[in-house]
Amino acid sequence: MSKSSVIGFPRIGSLRELKHWTEDYFAGKLSLTQLHKNAAGLREQHWLWQKQKDIDFIPSNDFSFYDGVLDTACFLNLIPREYQDLGLHDTDTYFAMARGYQGEKGDVKALAMRKWFNTNYHYIVPVFDDDTEVRLNTDGPFSYYREAMKLGIKTKPVLLGPFTLLKLADYRGVKKAEDFAGPLISAYREVFSKFHSLGAEWLQMDEPILVTDLTQEEIGLFKDLYTGLLTGKEDLKVLLQTYFGDVRDVYREIMKLGFDGIGLDFLEGKKNLQLLEENGFPKNTLLFAGVVNGKNIWRNNYEKTRKMINQFTAKITEENIVINTSCSLLHVPYSLENEDNMDQKYKNHFAFAREKLQELGDLKELLDDQDEEKNEKYLQQIALRKTKEDDVNPGIQKRIKALSEKDFKRCPDFEEREKLQKAKLKLPVLPATTIGSFPQTAEVKAWRAKLKKKELAPAQYEENIKKKIAQCIAQQEEIGLDVLVHGEFERNDMVEYFGENLEGFLFTQKAWVQSYGTRCVKPPIIWTDIERKNPITLKYSTYAQSLTAKPVKGMLTGPVTILNWSFPREDISDKETAFQIALAIRDEVLDLEAHGIRVIQIDEAALKEKLPIRRADWHTEYLDWAISAFRLVHSSVRPETQIHTHMCYSEFGQMIKDIEAMDADVISFEASRSNLAIVNSLVEAGFQTEVGPGVYDIHSPRVPSKEEILKALKGMLGKIEQAKLWVNPDCGLKTRGETETIASLKNVVQAVLEIREEIKARQD
Ligand SMILES: CN1c2c(nc(N)[nH]c2=O)NC[C@@H]1CNc1ccc(C(=O)N[C@@H](CCC(=O)N[C@@H](CCC(=O)N[C@@H](CCC(=O)O)C(=O)O)C(=O)O)C(=O)O)cc1
Ligand SMILES: N[C@@H](CCS)C(=O)O
Ligand SMILES: [Zn+2]
Numbered sequence: 001m002s003k004s005s006v007i008g009f010p011r012i013g014s015l016r017e018l019k020h021w022t023e024d025y026f027a028g029k030l031s032l033t034q035l036h037k038n039a040a041g042l043r044e045q046h047w048l049w050q051k052q053k054d055i056d057f058i059p060s061n062d063f064s065f066y067d068g069v070l071d072t073a074c075f076l077n078l079i080p081r082e083y084q085d086l087g088l089h090d091t092d093t094y095f096a097m098a099r100g101y102q103g104e105k106g107d108v109k110a111l112a113m114r115k116w117f118n119t120n121y122h123y124i125v126p127v128f129d130d131d132t133e134v135r136l137n138t139d140g141p142f143s144y145y146r147e148a149m150k151l152g153i154k155t156k157p158v159l160l161g162p163f164t165l166l167k168l169a170d171y172r173g174v175k176k177a178e179d180f181a182g183p184l185i186s187a188y189r190e191v192f193s194k195f196h197s198l199g200a201e202w203l204q205m206d207e208p209i210l211v212t213d214l215t216q217e218e219i220g221l222f223k224d225l226y227t228g229l230l231t232g233k234e235d236l237k238v239l240l241q242t243y244f245g246d247v248r249d250v251y252r253e254i255m256k257l258g259f260d261g262i263g264l265d266f267l268e269g270k271k272n273l274q275l276l277e278e279n280g281f282p283k284n285t286l287l288f289a290g291v292v293n294g295k296n297i298w299r300n301n302y303e304k305t306r307k308m309i310n311q312f313t314a315k316i317t318e319e320n321i322v323i324n325t326s327c328s329l330l331h332v333p334y335s336l337e338n339e340d341n342m343d344q345k346y347k348n349h350f351a352f353a354r355e356k357l358q359e360l361g362d363l364k365e366l367l368d369d370q371d372e373e374k375n376e377k378y379l380q381q382i383a384l385r386k387t388k389e390d391d392v393n394p395g396i397q398k399r400i401k402a403l404s405e406k407d408f409k410r411c412p413d414f415e416e417r418e419k420l421q422k423a424k425l426k427l428p429v430l431p432a433t434t435i436g437s438f439p440q441t442a443e444v445k446a447w448r449a450k451l452k453k454k455e456l457a458p459a460q461y462e463e464n465i466k467k468k469i470a471q472c473i474a475q476q477e478e479i480g481l482d483v484l485v486h487g488e489f490e491r492n493d494m495v496e497y498f499g500e501n502l503e504g505f506l507f508t509q510k511a512w513v514q515s516y517g518t519r520c521v522k523p524p525i526i527w528t529d530i531e532r533k534n535p536i537t538l539k540y541s542t543y544a545q546s547l548t549a550k551p552v553k554g555m556l557t558g559p560v561t562i563l564n565w566s567f568p569r570e571d572i573s574d575k576e577t578a579f580q581i582a583l584a585i586r587d588e589v590l591d592l593e594a595h596g597i598r599v600i601q602i603d604e605a606a607l608k609e610k611l612p613i614r615r616a617d618w619h620t621e622y623l624d625w626a627i628s629a630f631r632l633v634h635s636s637v638r639p640e641t642q643i644h645t646h647m648c649y650s651e652f653g654q655m656i657k658d659i660e661a662m663d664a665d666v667i668s669f670e671a672s673r674s675n676l677a678i679v680n681s682l683v684e685a686g687f688q689t690e691v692g693p694g695v696y697d698i699h700s701p702r703v704p705s706k707e708e709i710l711k712a713l714k715g716m717l718g719k720i721e722q723a724k725l726w727v728n729p730d731c732g733l734k735t736r737g738e739t740e741t742i743a744s745l746k747n748v749v750q751a752v753l754e755i756r757e758e759i760k761a762r763q764d
Contacts, residue, residue, distance in 0.1 A: 008328030694730020
C-alpha cells in the first residue's frame with residue numbers, strides 16, 4: 001500500500017481569517033483568548049481536510065500566527081534581551097519580535113525579515129547573543145500535537161531542524177553557530193523525548209538549507225548535530241525533510257546518518273533522481289518523494305509522475321515510497337472551490353492546496369493499482385493540456401525574434417547620463433523620496449471592492465483615486481520631499497494590478513498566499529503570451545505630475561518581478577515570458593517619457609527571488625536573461641530620463657556586479673533591518689549607480705525618530721559619496737497607517753535638512 005504525506009499546509013485561512021483575527025488583535029478589537037480559540041478552529045479544519053483525503057502523514061506545528069521560524073526561536077528561548085525586558089506576556093513578546101514595539105513598555109525595533117529561500121514568503125531572522133540560553137520555552141508544538149490527538153488524528157509534528165536554524169540566524173556577539181550546537185542538541189533531544197512520551201510515531205525535521213552550496217565545515221556541523229540527535233532517540237521515527245532543490249553536497253552523508261525517512265524534492269531538486277540512482281538508498285528507510293508541486297498551481301501530470309516513481313523502484317521497494325508534496329503547501333492558495341468566477345475550462349488545469357490533497361490520493365491509488373481502467377485518469381490528464389495555438393500571440397513572437405543587441409543597451413554610459421540628469425533635475429543634495437505606494441486605507445480598499453461588485457461606477461472610482469492622488473501630492477510637498485510619487489492608490493498589488501491590465505493573465509478571487517505575517521498576495525496566473533494593449537499607468541502618473549513642479553516618479557513593476565510573483569507557465573521558459581512582459585513594460589516606459597515624466601521607477605523587488613540556489617547556476621540559468629529583460633525595458637529612453645529601480649529584502653552579496661549591470665541610474669533597497677551590511681558590500685564592490693538604502697523599516701508600525709534616521713544617514717555618508725546618496729524608506733508605504741506615515745516621513749525630511757545644513761556649514 002502506498003502512503004501519502006504533506007510537508008505543511010497553508011494556515012492563513014482560505015478567506016484570510018487568521019489575518020483578520022490577528023490584525024483585530026493588534027487593533028485591540030479581539031481578545032487574546034478569542035484569537036487562540038479561533039486559530040484552534042482553523043487548525044482543526046486543516047487537519048480534517050487532510051484526514052478526509054486519507055493523507056497518511058498529516059503535519060502539525062505547521063501553524064503559525066506570524067512565522068514558523070519565529071515560532072521556533074520562541075520555542076527554543078531565542079528571545080533577545082531587549083524583547084524580554086519589555087515585560088510583555090508571551091504572545092505580545094512574540095509579536096514585538098515580529099513587528100517591533102513602541103508603547104508604554106518601551107521602544108524596540110523588529111527583528112530582521114528575510115526571503116525564505118526562493119519564495120515570496122519571508123521569515124523573521126532568529127538572533128543568538130552570547131548570553132542566549134537555549135531551552136524549551138513554550139508548549140506550542142506539543143499542544144498542537146495533543147490538540148490533533150483529541151480529534152483522533154495522530155500527526156507528524158514538524159520542526160525546523162537545528163542546522164537550518166543555525167545557518168539562517170544572526171549572531172550578535174562573538175559566539176558562532178558551532179557554539180550553540182551542543183545546547184541545541186540537548187534541547188531537540190528533549191523535544192524528541194517529549195514527543196515520544198506523548199505517543200508520536202514520526203517527527204519531521206525540516207532542513208531546507210541542505211539544498212544550498214555547503215562547505216566541508218558546514219557538512220561537519222550538520223553531521224555532528226544529527227549524530228548527537230539521533231543517538232538515543234528511542235523508537236521515535238525521524239524524517240529528514242529537504243525541499244527547494246537537491247542535496248548534491250550531502251547525499252551520501254544523509255544516507256549514512258540513520259534517519260527513518262528522508263524527504264527529497266524531485267521537482268526543483270534537479271539532481272536528486274540522479275543522486276539516488278548513482279548512490280542508492282538505505283534499506284528500511286522511507287523515501288518521502290516530493291512529486292506534487294508545492295509551489296505552482298498546474299495540475300499534476302500523473303503519467304509523468306508515475307514514470308518518475310517507477311524509476312525509484314529500481315532502488316527502493318514500493319512499500320518504502322511515500323508520495324509527498326515537493327515543499328510546504330504554504331506557497332499555493334487554498335482551493336479552487338472559492339473561485340466562483342473562474343470558468344471550469346481554466347479550473348481544469350489547476351490544483352491549489354486542497355486539490356493537491358486529492359492528487360496525493362489519486363497518485364496513491366494509481367500506484368497501488370496500475371490496471372488500465374484506473375490508468376484512464378492519466379489519459380484524462382494528458383487530454384487536459386493546452387495546445388500551442390491557445391497560447392501563442394504571433395505579434396509578440398515576432399517582436400521577440402526581431403530584438404537585437406541595441407535593444408539591451410542604453411546610451412550614453414552611466415557617467416554621462418548622471419551629469420545630464422543632475423543638470424536637468426536640479427535636485428538638492430541627498431534627494432528625499434519614497435518608494436511609491438502610500439497607505440492603502442480602508443476607504444481606498446472599499447472603493448475597489450465596490451467597483452468590483454459594480455456598486456461604484458468606474459468613472460466615480462477614477463475620480464476618487466484622483467482625489468487621493470491630489471491629497472498625496474499636497475502632503476508630500478508639505479512634508480518637503482524632493483521627488484514625489486502618485487501613491488499607487490489604484491493598485492491592489494504591484495504585480496496583480498499589472499497582470500490585470502495586460503493580456504495573457506488569469507485572475508483569482510480568493511487565491512491568497514501568505515507573503516509575511518498577516519500580509520498576503522494573490523499571484524496572477526500566466527496563461528498565454530503577454531501583450532500590452534493600452535497604456536496602464538499613464539493617466540494617473542501624468543495627472544499627479546500636472547499638480548506639481550517637482551518631478552513625480554512614473555511607477556512600474558519590472559518584468560522579472562511580474563514573472564516571479566505570478567504563477568508562471570510551465571510550457572515555455574521563464575526567459576521567454578520575461579521578455580514578453582519586458583516588451584509590454586517598455587511600451588509603458590516610453591509612453592510615460594513621451595508625456596513628460598522625467599523620472600521612472602521600474603521595481604525589481606523580486607529580482608533575487610528566483611536566483612538559483614546553487615551559485616554555479618546563477619548566470620547560466622537566470623541572471624543572464626533576467627538582467628537582459630530589465631535592460632530591454634529601459635534601453636531606449638532619453639539620456640536625461642532618470643531610471644530608478646527598487647529591491648526589497650535584498651542581500652546582494654556576490655550579485656553586486658549584476659545589479660550594476662541592470663544599468664539603472666538610481667537604486668533603492670532595504671537596509672534598515674540589516675544594519676547597513678548591504679552598504680558595506682556596495683562600497684567594497686565599487687558600486688557606481690546612485691543608491692537609496694532604506695533609512696527606516698516600513699514593515700513595522702514604529703515611527704522612527706529623527707535621531708535614528710540621522711544616525712543611519714551618517715553611517716551611510718561615511719561610506720557612500722554624498723553625490724550618490726538618496727534618502728528613502730526601505731519599501732512602499734501601503735501597509736502603514738496614514739498618521740504614522742506622515743510622522744515618519746517628516747522625521748526623514750527633518751533629518752535630511754539637518755544634514756544638508758551641516759554639509760553647507762562645512763563648505764562655507
Ligand atoms: C512589497 N512586497 C510584495 C511582495 N509580493 C507582492 N506580490 N507584492 C508586494 O507588494 N513580496 C514582498 C513584499 C512584501 N509582501 C507584501 C505582500 C502583501 C502585502 C499586502 O499589503 N497585502 C494586502 C492585500 C493587498 C490586496 O490585494 N488588496 C486588495 C484587496 C483588499 C481587501 O482586502 N479587500 C477586502 C474588502 C475590503 C472592503 O470591502 O472594504 C476583501 O477582499 O476582503 C485591494 O486593495 O483591492 C494584505 O492585506 O495582505 C504587502 C507586502
Ligand atoms: N513601488 C512599490 C514597491 C514595493 S516593493 C511600493 O512602493 O509599494
Ligand atoms: Zn519593496
